[in-house]
Amino acid sequence: MNTWNRKDLLGIDGMELWEIEMILDAAKAFKGVGERSLKKVPALRGRTLVNFFVEPSTRTRVSFELAAMRLSADVVNMSTSASSLQKGETLKDTAKNLEALHADMIVLRHSSPGSCRFLADRLQASIINAGDGAHEHPTQALLDSFTMREHLGSLAGKKVGIVGDILFSRVARSNIHTLRKLGAEVFLIGPTTLVPRSFESMGVRVCHCLDDVIGELDVINLLRIQHERQRKEYFPSLGEYTALFGLTKARAVRLREGCLIMHPGPINRGVEIDSDVADSARSVILEQVTHGLAVRMAVLYLCAGGKGVPA
Amino acid sequence: MNTWNRKDLLGIDGMELWEIEMILDAAKAFKGVGERSLKKVPALRGRTLVNFFVEPSTRTRVSFELAAMRLSADVVNMSTSASSLQKGETLKDTAKNLEALHADMIVLRHSSPGSCRFLADRLQASIINAGDGAHEHPTQALLDSFTMREHLGSLAGKKVGIVGDILFSRVARSNIHTLRKLGAEVFLIGPTTLVPRSFESMGVRVCHCLDDVIGELDVINLLRIQHERQRKEYFPSLGEYTALFGLTKARAVRLREGCLIMHPGPINRGVEIDSDVADSARSVILEQVTHGLAVRMAVLYLCAGGKGVPA
Amino acid sequence: MNTWNRKDLLGIDGMELWEIEMILDAAKAFKGVGERSLKKVPALRGRTLVNFFVEPSTRTRVSFELAAMRLSADVVNMSTSASSLQKGETLKDTAKNLEALHADMIVLRHSSPGSCRFLADRLQASIINAGDGAHEHPTQALLDSFTMREHLGSLAGKKVGIVGDILFSRVARSNIHTLRKLGAEVFLIGPTTLVPRSFESMGVRVCHCLDDVIGELDVINLLRIQHERQRKEYFPSLGEYTALFGLTKARAVRLREGCLIMHPGPINRGVEIDSDVADSARSVILEQVTHGLAVRMAVLYLCAGGKGVPA
Numbered sequence: 001m002n003t004w005n006r007k008d009l010l011g012i013d014g015m016e017l018w019e020i021e022m023i024l025d026a027a028k029a030f031k032g033v034g035e036r037s038l039k040k041v042p043a044l045r046g047r048t049l050v051n052f053f054v055e056p057s058t059r060t061r062v063s064f065e066l067a068a069m070r071l072s073a074d075v076v077n078m079s080t081s082a083s084s085l086q087k088g089e090t091l092k093d094t095a096k097n098l099e100a101l102h103a104d105m106i107v108l109r110h111s112s113p114g115s116c117r118f119l120a121d122r123l124q125a126s127i128i129n130a131g132d133g134a135h136e137h138p139t140q141a142l143l144d145s146f147t148m149r150e151h152l153g154s155l156a157g158k159k160v161g162i163v164g165d166i167l168f169s170r171v172a173r174s175n176i177h178t179l180r181k182l183g184a185e186v187f188l189i190g191p192t193t194l195v196p197r198s199f200e201s202m203g204v205r206v207c208h209c210l211d212d213v214i215g216e217l218d219v220i221n222l223l224r225i226q227h228e229r230q231r232k233e234y235f236p237s238l239g240e241y242t243a244l245f246g247l248t249k250a251r252a253v254r255l256r257e258g259c260l261i262m263h264p265g266p267i268n269r270g271v272e273i274d275s276d277v278a279d280s281a282r283s284v285i286l287e288q289v290t291h292g293l294a295v296r297m298a299v300l301y302l303c304a305g306g307k308g309v310p311a
Numbered sequence: 312m313n314t315w316n317r318k319d320l321l322g323i324d325g326m327e328l329w330e331i332e333m334i335l336d337a338a339k340a341f342k343g344v345g346e347r348s349l350k351k352v353p354a355l356r357g358r359t360l361v362n363f364f365v366e367p368s369t370r371t372r373v374s375f376e377l378a379a380m381r382l383s384a385d386v387v388n389m390s391t392s393a394s395s396l397q398k399g400e401t402l403k404d405t406a407k408n409l410e411a412l413h414a415d416m417i418v419l420r421h422s423s424p425g426s427c428r429f430l431a432d433r434l435q436a437s438i439i440n441a442g443d444g445a446h447e448h449p450t451q452a453l454l455d456s457f458t459m460r461e462h463l464g465s466l467a468g469k470k471v472g473i474v475g476d477i478l479f480s481r482v483a484r485s486n487i488h489t490l491r492k493l494g495a496e497v498f499l500i501g502p503t504t505l506v507p508r509s510f511e512s513m514g515v516r517v518c519h520c521l522d523d524v525i526g527e528l529d530v531i532n533l534l535r536i537q538h539e540r541q542r543k544e545y546f547p548s549l550g551e552y553t554a555l556f557g558l559t560k561a562r563a564v565r566l567r568e569g570c571l572i573m574h575p576g577p578i579n580r581g582v583e584i585d586s587d588v589a590d591s592a593r594s595v596i597l598e599q600v601t602h603g604l605a606v607r608m609a610v611l612y613l614c615a616g617g618k619g620v621p622a
Numbered sequence: 623m624n625t626w627n628r629k630d631l632l633g634i635d636g637m638e639l640w641e642i643e644m645i646l647d648a649a650k651a652f653k654g655v656g657e658r659s660l661k662k663v664p665a666l667r668g669r670t671l672v673n674f675f676v677e678p679s680t681r682t683r684v685s686f687e688l689a690a691m692r693l694s695a696d697v698v699n700m701s702t703s704a705s706s707l708q709k710g711e712t713l714k715d716t717a718k719n720l721e722a723l724h725a726d727m728i729v730l731r732h733s734s735p736g737s738c739r740f741l742a743d744r745l746q747a748s749i750i751n752a753g754d755g756a757h758e759h760p761t762q763a764l765l766d767s768f769t770m771r772e773h774l775g776s777l778a779g780k781k782v783g784i785v786g787d788i789l790f791s792r793v794a795r796s797n798i799h800t801l802r803k804l805g806a807e808v809f810l811i812g813p814t815t816l817v818p819r820s821f822e823s824m825g826v827r828v829c830h831c832l833d834d835v836i837g838e839l840d841v842i843n844l845l846r847i848q849h850e851r852q853r854k855e856y857f858p859s860l861g862e863y864t865a866l867f868g869l870t871k872a873r874a875v876r877l878r879e880g881c882l883i884m885h886p887g888p889i890n891r892g893v894e895i896d897s898d899v900a901d902s903a904r905s906v907i908l909e910q911v912t913h914g915l916a917v918r919m920a921v922l923y924l925c926a927g928g929k930g931v932p933a
Contacts, residue, residue: 034413038357046660100911102656289411349668600722
């Protein structure tokens with residue numbers, strides 16, 4: 001029997017398959033908690049979790065906050081604008097201070113790739129990566145795979161398309177690692193500027209034409225177009241993007257029956273996905289949100305010292 | 312025996328008298344909780360409430376937050392600037408996401424009239440209106456009537472004056488509905504631009520001269536002048552407003568003995584009310600704040616599935 | 623036996639020696655709570671604490687928030703930008719409203735000296751000063767003395783140097799009062815503009831040359847240079863400051879063996895202290911943070927009605 005022995009969740013790259021499966025199995029055990037009227041278990045009572053968001057994200061923050069509350073932990077939120085980082089303090093000093101306050105776990109979102117590992121190497125507190133630059137966003141990938149498994153069972157041999165801005169996406173990176181380990185075949189789909197051929201070295205297929213492969217996919221995962229921060233030189237116009245890579249109604253007709261439609265949210269309705277398609281029966285976008293909570297409960301539980309799937 | 316069966320509190324308009332009375336009676340039962348050293352009952356333990364404020368309001372947010380805490384619910388706060396709405400997501404998507412996180416109750420403040428009903432029709436979660444544009448602010452009206460009942464007993468036949476910007480006030484609208492159902496006689500008092508004659512169709516009296524009626528009132532409720540957002544064309548200068556409609560010391564002398572002085576806060580001292588008058592024995596302004604907590608506990612308790620006044 | 627009978631902690635000036643010692647002894651009793659896996663005692667269960675920060679401070683807010691959580695109190699955060707103060711309400715009105723919501727304790731940070739006393743005189747709620755202008759920051763001074771006592775035992779006759787901007791520092795003021803009462807000899811060290819001779823009337827020594835006294839000190843407490851708000855006319859350049867008053871590596875060699883190095887944080891590495899010196903074995907800077915939590919638990923416990931050191 002394998003025993004969990006990581007204090008941190010920094011990324012999927014470098015994790016063992018059994019570790020990923022243990023998180024997914026623990027998430028399955030925790031999934032039921034959210035469906036009860038009394039949505040709480042005492043697992044982390046008296047532990048302190050700090051949500052430390054140096055990049056803003058309401059969704060992910062709230063998801064971790066609720067996950068921790070449901071494990072009966074105490075939660076403190078710190079966001080960038082409030083933080084001492086503005087006074088010129090280093091990330092390490094701020095984190096060391098949180099540890100000195102006996103924070104057991106620090107959920108960190110930060111714009112710098114590697115910031116989570118940097119802290120994990122220097123602190124005794126558990127560091128949970130809630131997104132570090134374009135590097136990884138492991139809990140997003142885990143909840144995506146959890147959702148696929150709920151519908152498709154084993155992912156071995158399943159064809160999963162990830163569409164959009166792969167180059168700058170931590171969600172894509174974490175998904176590629178997770179899906180490869182779970183045996184899925186991964187298709188990266190998008191314009192050449194955002195999906196360079198070099199990704200093939202990760203053992204995935206690179207496609208620059210969605211229409212070429214759409215009929216093969218078991219899952220289509222549409223990444224959010226961050227048009228507020230997209231760099232112009234990499235990116236066609238929104239209209240052109242939608243025409244080529246958007247999951248329009250016309251294009252959705254060509255999906256296989258039973259193909260899951262996923263999106264990490266928040267959706268740009270009419271851009272990466274048509275509004276009706278997003279709300280259609282094959283869309284599991286809201287399930288992803290629900291599963292995010294279960295996956296985060298599992299991650300917090302294990303990194304806080306749980307040895308395996310709770311009984 | 313009537314049994315509560317609403318999941319939402321969207322507005323007073325459309326509610327039955329017995330529903331209003333059930334909230335007020337439940338609030339009476341909860342009022343004592345705040346006076347104890349251990350200010351907590353386990354009624355909503357393990358339930359999740361999201362305070363979702365798309366318009367800022369510290370007071371109302373804190374009041375709901377404390378009400379939920381005293382019922383042992385878990386509370387998560389989301390404010391506008393942090394919210395995904397800034398990323399262009401629709402209100403419905405954000406709310407659907409909150410529901411997917413198993414939020415049992417969403418307290419919504421929003422600048423659009425009807426936004427609460429819009430969500431209530433689309434979500435299984437309870438929606439509690441904490442102010443939707445110029446439409447309704449039901450818990451404010453309920454706490455106002457609760458306060459009047461504590462001092463005056465039945466409101467049947469009591470004369471209640473509401474002074475100020477009625478036209479754009481959700482507090483006034485919710486109060487008119489509540490007071491009419493409870494049998495009070497309502498006087499709307501203010502300049503013609505802000506209190507048009509058309510309000511008479513709601514069964515109230517419209518007065519453009521406070522001095523004409525001040526001696527008759529059992530209650531005078533002074534609305535806050537929102538001078539930061541008042542549109543100039545509707546509004547006299549602040550000095551002129553105070554001269555005609557402010558509860559100055561000189562004017563307060565003409566109130567009936569026992570007339571209650573109310574204000575939803577925050578007060579503009581020296582504008583709608585003289586500072587000494589606001590702090591005088593007849594002022595119940597701070598009691599309103601205290602009662603707001605009891606009323607919000609009652610509303611959360613009932614909409615979360617309480618069938619009636621707690622034993 | 624002395625019995626605690628203050629509802630507020632406004633400042634060290636005016637406190638009795640036994641009161642200071644009772645807080646330090648209670649903090650010693652609470653220190654162990656943070657080291658346990660279940661970091662919670664039920665002492666303040668069902669009490670409500672409001673963190674009311676009109677000046678931003680993540681650290682102090684989080685420290686009070688965690689202290690209250692560990693005593694099982696409910697905590698609500700209000701920060702300036704969210705507060706009604708922006709709508710022109712007075713501080714007193716806001717605080718009266720918090721009291722009307724049955725806040726048992728209000729932790730206030732405010733830019734005006736005396737703001738805490740102003741509220742304490744007008745409210746039944748406990749007021750805990752978390753920094754009021756340049757007046758006092760009593761919990762910082764208490765945690766500083768707690769840390770010194772942990773290492774040095776009695777402070778009687780110990781030589782404590784406080785270096786930096788004394789003139790505008792509430793931390794310095796509270797430390798001077800605490801250290802004098804505890805019998806330490808206090809050296810204020812800094813440029814003449816920031817450490818005027820007039821401080822000698824407080825029973826301390828004023829030095830304008832750190833090198834003259836550095837070899838004598840048992841403790842060196844380096845205040846943060848607030849270069850974002852420092853007024854230019856009082857202040858040399860940062861480089862000149864560091865050259866004369868920074869604890870550089872070269873200067874640190876001249877400290878006595880066993881001299882404690884302290885800093886209230888956040889550190890400006892390379893300005894008031896060299897980075898290696900801040901991280902050296904003699905530095906107790908992170909212990910100060912840990913002890914802040916214990917001291918704040920003690921203060922909240924006593925002001926909420928604890929009669930003395932918990933058993």
